[in-house]
Structures are given as C-alpha cells and as structure tokens.
Amino acid sequence: LDEASASCRLDFMILFSSLSGVTGNIGQGDYAAANAYLDDYALYRNELVKTGARSGRTQSIAWPLWASEGMQVDEESARYLEREWGMQPLPASSGLALFDRLLQQGHEQVVVFHGKKNKFQDQKVNTEKLPVNVSDPVLTDQVTKKVLGFISENLQLEITAISLDEELGDYGFDSISLTKLANQINDYYDLSLTPTVFYSHSTVEKLVNHLLEDHAAGIVKRHDAVTKATLREVTPPVSLPPAVRSTGRFLDGPPVISPLSEPVAIVGMNGRFPGSADLQQFWEHLKSNHDLVTEVPADRWDW
Known part of the structure; x- marks a missing residue:
C-alpha cells in the first residue's frame, strides 16, 4: 500500500x-x-x-x-x-x-x-522459589486432588476416569477449556500460569510436580495446613478417590457410569470414505494398499 x-x-x-x-x-x-x-x-x-x-x-x-x-x-x-x-x-x-x-x-x-x-x-515474573519437600505425600495429595477436581468439573468426567499419567489432550481439551483450567488453577493458587503450561506438563502427574517445584509459594500458602509439613511428622495423606493409571488412551476395567447417566441409543452410523461407496469397499482399498489421494473434485471448489 x-x-x-x-x-x-x-x-x-x-x-x-x-x-x-x-x-x-x-x-x-x-x-x-x-x-x-x-x-x-x-x-x-x-x-x-x-x-x-x-x-x-x-x-x-x-x-x-x-x-x-x-x-x-x-x-x-x-x-x-x-x-x-x-x-x-x-x-x-x-x-x-x-x-x-x-x-x-x-x-x-x-x-x-x-x-x-x-x-x-506491575507485570513481572516472580522467580522466587520456596524450598518445599516435593516428595511430601500430604502436599502432593492435596494438590493432585484439587487438579483432578478442576479437570473433572471441566470435562464432566468422574474423577475415577481420569488417569494421572494420561495426556490431557486425549481427554478432549481444546484451547478454550485449557484456558478455563489455567484460570481455575490461577484463581485458587494466586498464580499466573498460561495455557501453554499444559503442553510442557501434559499429564496430571507432571502438572502437579511442576506446581510443587516452580510455584511452591502459592501452593503452600493455599494449603496452609501443610505449610510446615517438612518440620513436623508427616501424617497419612488425605485419601484420593482411586485414580486410574493407564499406559494408553483406553482405560482398563469397565467404564465409569455416572448415577445420573441416561441410556444412549445409537440409531444410525454413516461415513464418507475416499474412492469408496461404503466402509467395506474402503477396507478393501486399505488391504490392497491402494493410493486414494487424488485431486479435489471440481464440484467441491467454491471460488
């Protein structure tokens, strides 16, 4: 211009x-x-x-x-x-x-x-770290329970269906829900996390460790009951609802059904597959290792 x-x-x-x-x-x-x-x-x-x-x-x-x-x-x-x-x-x-x-x-x-x-x-980064015994089971338990609660609220999932070592993205989080999760954690612990924290600390376990290691001041301040945990005898941790540990996306055991769940009826299934009239023909193409990549049909262009 x-x-x-x-x-x-x-x-x-x-x-x-x-x-x-x-x-x-x-x-x-x-x-x-x-x-x-x-x-x-x-x-x-x-x-x-x-x-x-x-x-x-x-x-x-x-x-x-x-x-x-x-x-x-x-x-x-x-x-x-x-x-x-x-x-x-x-x-x-x-x-x-x-x-x-x-x-x-x-x-x-x-x-x-x-x-x-x-x-x-007044925007500035607070790099001060408060010495905390990250392995303290009391503090770890409380933070884990709180993070699981936020995730459960966001995704409308039972806590028992959330794995500590499953990627958060596998549960269906998107940019908006991750921003909401960051806001919840920030509000509760008075932190300044950005949604990108969930990409570098992508499981509940990694996220909890990150909070304890890099944001101990806000964590300890919120959980004042364990502020002096390292100076007194460690008490048994607050019991968590049994959280699932999984090595893959699909959880072991039967699915968790909320008491409020209603029956769901699948009344129809359909799909559109490249170079195939139906699923069976698409499967035959896959078995035969056919290349189905073609030019986009002219009738699908809208200039």
Missing part, C-alpha cells in the same frame, strides 16, 4: 498495530512479530518523508482488544487477560474518540491500553 501510494500527496498514513507487538503474546509469536514490524515501518516511512520520497506523516497505533469490533476472544481468554494483565476490552466509543485525538498529535508510535493501569505496569 505504501509503495502504491508513494507518488500520492498524502496528509498522513495511519497504521493499525496491536499491543501484542509491544508486549508479546504467548501462542501468537507470528502475530506479535508482524505488528512489531508495522510499528517499525512507521519509523522507516517517516525517514522517507524527510528525504521527499514519501509525503504525509506516519503514525502507528498499537491497539488493545476492542469490546465489539475487530478480532474477539472467548470469555475465558478475556477473563485471563483481565486477571493477569489488567486488560479490559476497549469500548468502541472510547476507541473512536481516542483515534480523533491521536490524529491531532505528532507521535510516530502510540500504545493504547484500556483497563487496570497499575496491574499492567
């Missing part, structure tokens, strides 16, 4: 950037980098203006999340942003009024934030 308008006598060129280009955003490295480039391009273009190669001042505005316009996030993500960053969606009326004011100013780059200013300014 800038190259196409190079010969135009512009009054200004305004670039709409994002707050993520300044602060970064976990899981959106490409988006953050693109917006940081946009901010830098405003500086570059203003240098071209000075040499006469362009006309009209350039301004880059790094906007936050808007309340009703542009890209939106789900409710759990919005709650996470407010809790961890103090960020609240910018009302459209406030954004438009601010835009009018910024047009009158000569700043090359402007960062817009809407929400709890002190929370945003």
